[in-house]
Amino acid sequence: MENEFVPGAKVGEMAPGDLKLVEARGQMVALANVDGQHYAFGDTCTHMECSLSDGNLEGDVVECPCHGSQFNVRTGAVEDGPAQQPVPVYAVRIQGQDILIGPKKAGPA
Numbered sequence: 001m002e003n004e005f006v007p008g009a010k011v012g013e014m015a016p017g018d019l020k021l022v023e024a025r026g027q028m029v030a031l032a033n034v035d036g037q038h039y040a041f042g043d044t045c046t047h048m049e050c051s052l053s054d055g056n057l058e059g060d061v062v063e064c065p066c067h068g069s070q071f072n073v074r075t076g077a078v079e080d081g082p083a084q085q086p087v088p089v090y091a092v093r094i095q096g097q098d099i100l101i102g103p104k105k106a107g108p109a
């Protein structure tokens with residue numbers, strides 16, 4: 001089960017620069033469209049748990065709406081604080097019009 005890909009959103013719902021919150025396997029996951037490439041990462045900011053999909057996407061960096069922490073959506077790495085811990089990132093597969101979310105690639109649970 002853990003290795004399965006589950007539906008997240010439709011390709012047509014995500015324009016370049018868009019963020020979208022979805023639930024996959026009971027996890028809150030943010031999808032990001034970076035110049036037509038889709039990425040999936042943990043939606044919950046590791047600083048004080050704000051929703052990163054409510055923030056801004058600039059290139060491949062998402063900025064938390066609460067206190068401005070920045071995370072790389074490809075790797076989950078912190079680019080700027082106050083957050084110290086990375087967010088998890090998930091594999092993504094496109095199948096027809098579906099953006100599928102796969103297993104965690106990196107980062108905390």
Ligand code: FES
Binds near residue numbers: 046047048049050
């Ligand atoms: S909750 Fe995200 S920066 Fe504070």
